[in-house]
Amino acid sequence: MKDIPGAVILSVGTELTEGVIQDSHVRFLAAELHALGFAVQRGMQLPDDAAAFRAELARAADEADLVVVTGGLGPTTDDLTREVAAGLAGVPLEFHQEAWDRILARFAGRAVPESNRKQATAPAGFALLPNANGTAPGFSGRIGRALVVAxxxxxxxxxxxxxxLVVPMLRGRFALGDAPQLLRGTAFMTPESALEEALRKCRREGVAWGTRVEEDRIAFSLRGGAAAEREIFFRSLVSALGPVRVCREEIRPARLLIDALAASGLVLVTAESCTGGLVGRYLTDVPGCSRWYWGGVISxxxxxxxxxxxxxxRVLEQHGAVSAETxxxxxxxxxxxxGAGLSLAVSGIAGPDGGTADRPVGTVWIATALAGAPPAAFACRFSGGRDAVRRKAAVAGLLAAAAAAAGRPFLDTPVAW
Amino acid sequence: MKDIPGAVILSVGTELTEGVIQDSHVRFLAAELHALGFAVQRGMQLPDDAAAFRAELARAADEADLVVVTGGLGPTTDDLTREVAAGLAGVPLEFHQEAWDRILARFAGRAVPESNRKQATAPAGFALLPNANGTAPGFSGRIGRALVVAxxxxxxxxxxxxxxLVVPMLRGRFALGDAPQLLRGTAFMTPESALEEALRKCRREGVAWGTRVEEDRIAFSLRGGAAAEREIFFRSLVSALGPVRVCREEIRPARLLIDALAASGLVLVTAESCTGGLVGRYLTDVPGCSRWYWGGVISxxxxxxxxxxxxxxRVLEQHGAVSAETxxxxxxxxxxxxGAGLSLAVSGIAGPDGGTADRPVGTVWIATALAGAPPAAFACRFSGGRDAVRRKAAVAGLLAAAAAAAGRPFLDTPVAW
Structure with a gap:
């Protein structure tokens, strides 16, 4: 097995450490580098402070194979990346006429502030990365054991x-090998701790796993090991949690429902009480849903x-708004x-008020009905605050409707989550 | 002048260094700590790797006065914060019965996975921070020269x-000086860069500002300086952006509308097309909304x-679904x-498909109607992808309805954002 190269990402700017703006570079670069086959050792936000920046860049160049620095290439005195990199590399800054010509061309005849001249410099011996969308070129070169890209x-x-520019360069410089083999899946209506317990129970030799909690699901991946081992791992997980709660690939519950509607040719209508539009919102998050989602009522x-x-x-009076009958x-x-072919109705007590001894906050009823057939109603008990109960009710409703559209059984009541 | 205490923020989770999710903690905590009077030395994203985490926490505890660690408190084997902190402090993990009782209470009688027991532990001698909104308590204690808060x-x-919990504790432990006096406000329907430009234009001597972008608004604060200067600053901002786009205090658009309905005694009904339930969802996020929100239709x-x-x-045929008439x-x-007193209707083209030359993606019409009066319709042009257009349409709709309920004018058309 080849060694996986390590990478560190440094995002520089006092506006990051004062919380004025959100750093989005670490996430973007981490995803790209991970996909390329790098192990990202850390991401970091640093102030425009030469000593701190120098210390972190030196440490990163010592510990990683690749260091990506973002920011600090502007024309102002706060912008330190060129000077700090040149200092650590032990070389002077070098003026690049072609970079200066590009800057002049971008200003299209208007006066160019003298401070911009600095943007046409880079540590001597480093390669320039032309900027197609702004004045400051990037650069790359070696510091310590690492390739540093600014x-x-x-x-x-x-x-x-x-x-x-950078991706082709990295492919040329590093033995990146193939990405690890993996099986992706999604778990629904399962607390993180219960999924972890099931993963541990079903684990197979040589297969690692990772999970990621999203608003409406937990995405998981089974990585490494033999394909057959990953497959057995996945199937035991389905047995442990049930086929309603686990599926292959990463998929949102609303997408699962839209796919089931498309496969069956059914059009859906919704009737929401406690979820107040959240089911419709999830469905209409999916582009192209209009063919299968008619609309509905927020009652x-x-x-x-x-x-x-x-x-x-009289049904409301006798049984209450949160009941199988209603x-x-x-x-x-x-x-x-x-006139739709399938309906989904949700009514419950999301709280914080409105709970009673026999119908506490978190009590939700869900019903699905196919045209010409009697509705099926499911009792649910969801834990958490108002937001959690509403979210869980919407997700359970989407999954119940997907089961109905596919002609598959949903859960035995009561549905607890 | 007192020494300014230094802080380091460590955000832990392999999903951060694989770029799967965006870290928002460093920005939130950096803004809060900066406002409290700390100098944030660095923010960092680390994988769930015990050795790397231990090394960074040890270094931070040596270099900073305060270290805030986020994440790694879940019930799974990936969650390492308790073990790493206890190891560095040289103490064992201690079980807290009262924390366990709180976890059991959250599960409300359902079986609690054994792995959750771990969440009731903390390094011995550390203080627990009860979690009002989840199972995992935080904790705080001394490691090296630093106060570590997880x-x-x-x-x-x-x-x-x-x-x-943490802010009052920090005020007690550090000589932070007086909290800077501040004026909080909210900006709606304004790009971050436009708000920043307006803030810069309206700035007053001695008054600093900070902003925080949320899904449906930008919260801002004007800090320090004389109260009269902050007041003048705020009023110029209202003049620059308009009274519909700026208000005092931090408030969500849905709350603003519910408050306007309560003040006027009007009950609202919604009719949503492209937002598909998102307006209803925002409204029903507000506890107690049922008195003022009747419900509506997802058409x-x-x-x-x-x-x-x-x-x-014939209206649909002649004018199309996205029109003032419809x-x-x-x-x-x-x-x-x-039979409600006020209605809000939204219809638009959220994309990615469905745009035409004269009605491109992002074209949205909003109408409000008071019982007995003709509707007022507003044309909007929103930038961004499907999610952004839907979100902007819902927010603009909520604000248009709030203006109608209060009998105030909304924006001159077209509403661009």
């Missing part, structure tokens, strides 16, 4: 320079359930009002 | 814990606009179907 701070300049008030969905007043009537009413 | 990774848990398909809102088919008919239809 890029301008504005994302619109940095990103194309990295993609167009937040009881009057809205009666007037928009025809839920009988949510089933909502699902039937949504089908009737739309 | 906080959970989810922003919804980290931010209140920092503000409510994503044209058939839904006709059947649920009574938009005449969005006004939606607003009228929503009033009629609900």
């Amino acid at each position: 890029l301008p701070g504005p994302p619109a300049e940095l990103r194309p320079m990295f993609t167009d 937040y008030a009881d009057a809205a359930k009666e007037r928009l969905l025809g839920v009988p007043g 949510v089933s009537a909502m699902a039937r009413g949504a089908l009737a009002v739309s | 906080l959970p990774g989810p922003p919804a848990e980290l931010r209140p814990m920092f503000t409510d 994503y398909a044209d058939a839904a606009k006709e059947r649920l809102l009574g938009v005449p088919g 969005v006004s008919a939606m607003a009228r239809g929503a009033l009629a179907v609900s």
Whole structure:
């Protein structure tokens, strides 16, 4: 096995360490470098302070194979990257006429401030990286054991320079090998700790795993080892958590539902109470959903359930808004009002108020109905605050509707999460 | 002059160094610590790697007065913060019964995975920071010369814990001087660069500023200087950007609308097309909204606009779904179907497809209607991808409805953002 080259990313600017702006370079470069086959050892935000910058660049050049520095290439006295890099490399700054000509061309005849001359310099012996989208060229060269690449701070300049010039250079200089083999999957309606326990229980020789918690799912990957081992690992995970809670590839619940609708040719209508539009929002996050999502009703008030969905007043009175009877009537009413083939209805108590002893905060009912068939209702108990309960209710609703569209069973009640 | 205490921020998680997620903690904490009077020496993203984490924490504890560690407090084997901190402090992990009781209470009677027990431990002698919004408590204690504070990774848990528990602790432990006096405000529908330009133009002697970009607003603060100077600064900002785009205090657009509804006694109904439920979702994020939000219709398909809102088919044919005529008919239809006092309708082209030469992606129409009065329609042109257009449309809709509820003018068309 080849050694994986290590990389450090340094993002320079006092506006980063004073929290004035959000650094987005570490994330962009970390994703790119990881995909190329580098192990990113650390990302860092540093103030425009020559001593601190010099110390961190020296340490990085000593510990990593690649150091990417962003920012500090502007024309002002705060911009220290050229001077610090030249100092550590033990070389003077060198003036590049062709870089200066490019800067003059960008100013198109207007007066060029003298301070911009500095932008046509780089440590002697370093290669210039022309900037197609701004005045400051980047540069690259060796300091200590590392290749150091300096890029301008504005994302619109940095990103194309990295993609167009730096990536080909890195492929030429490093033995990057193939990316590790992996199997990607998604877990739904599962607390992080329960997924971790299942992963540990199902683990296979030589296969590592990673997880990433998102608002509506946990993405996971099984990496390394033999393909057959990854496959057995994945299948045991499906057995452990159930096929409703695990699927292959990384996929959002709304996308899963839209795919199931497209496969079955069904159009969906929604009726939301406690989720207040969140189910519709998730569905319409998916571009092209309009073919399969008709729309729906946000029946937040009881009057809205009666007037928009025809839920009988006596059902609301006898059983309450959060009940199998009401949510089933909502699902039937949504089908009737739309003429759609499948409906999804959600009603629950998101809190912080409105809970009772037998229906505490977190109690949610979900119903799905196919045209011409009686609705199926599912009782749920979700933990957490108002946001968590609403999010969990929306995700469970999307998955229940996807199961209904595919003609597969959903969960046995009660659904706890 | 007192010495300024130095701080280092360590954000831990392999998903950060693989570029899978964007670190937002360094920026949040850097802004808060800077405002408190700390000099932030560096922010850092580290992988879940015990040796690297240990080395960086040891170095930070040696070089800084305060080290804030975020993440690594989950229940999984990846979560290393407790073990690494205890190792460096030279103490064992200690089990806290009261923390365990809080975790059990959050699970509300359901089985708690054994792996969660770890979350009730902290380095012996360290103080626990109770987590009001999740299972993992934070902790704080001394390592080397530094006070080390460990906080959970989810922003919804980290931010209140920092503000409510850590800030008072830091004020007690460090000679920070008086908190700078500040004036908080919110900017809506304004690009970050435009706000920055306005702030620079309106600046007053001795008053510094900070901004924080959120999904639906930019929060800003004017700090230091005389109260009268901050007040003049704020008022010039209102003049520069307009009263619809700037308000005092930090407030979400949905809250602003709910407050305006409560003040006027009006109940709201919504009719959403391109936002697909996002307006309803923002409104129902606000606890207690049910008194002022009746519900609404997600009329994503044209058939839904006709059947649920009574938009005449010929209006859709003649003017299209994204037009003043259709969005006004939606607003009228929503009033009629609900009996509410105020309606908000949104219809637009969120993309990526569906744009035309005269109605490109980002074209959105918004209408508000008070019962008994003709609707007011506003043309908008929003930049960005599908998510950005939908978000901007929802925020502009909430603000237009808030203006209508308060009887104040909204923007002159077209609304560009």
